[in-house]
Amino acid sequence: MNYWLMKTEPSVYGIDDLARSRKKTDHWDGIRNYQVRNMLRDDMQKGDLALFYHSSCPEPGIVGIVEIVRQAYPDHTAFDPKSKYFDDKSDPNNPRWLMVDVRLKKRFKRIISLKAMRSNPALTGMRILAKGNRLSITPVSAQQWQSIVDMLA
DNA sequence: GCCAACGTTGGC
């Protein structure tokens, strides 16, 4: 059982969208980075938990918790020429890109802002806080996870 | 809108 942090732009797809979807479950498409794909494929398991992070918005930060409810499977948007995630080099017989399904578990009453995270010494070393980090999904240690949960209190 | 940082591409 692993912990993760998953980034998304709320103007594209935010926690409100997930909350509105059927059974509060949706697929996480559009991953087009090999490092992230490999983590998804090799390390992410059904039952894992992830922090839901809003980026590129007025107040970046963690807004909730999701559970991985389906392991990695082909990202169909790569095969759709009308999708902005279309990739003509992804062969349906040997898909290049993968996605998982997530279910909303908890929606925080207030955001744990990026600012608050930076000012918490227990979170030093979190990948999301590292300079130049560009991965949309990053691993979170059990200790970091607990520190985040503690910040809710 | 700026810009630092990093990934990807493609010529050689």
Add this chain to the structure above:
DNA sequence: GCCAACGTTGGC
């Protein structure tokens, strides 16, 4: 395989 050029990300 190197590396310059380009594209993207994301906080500010």
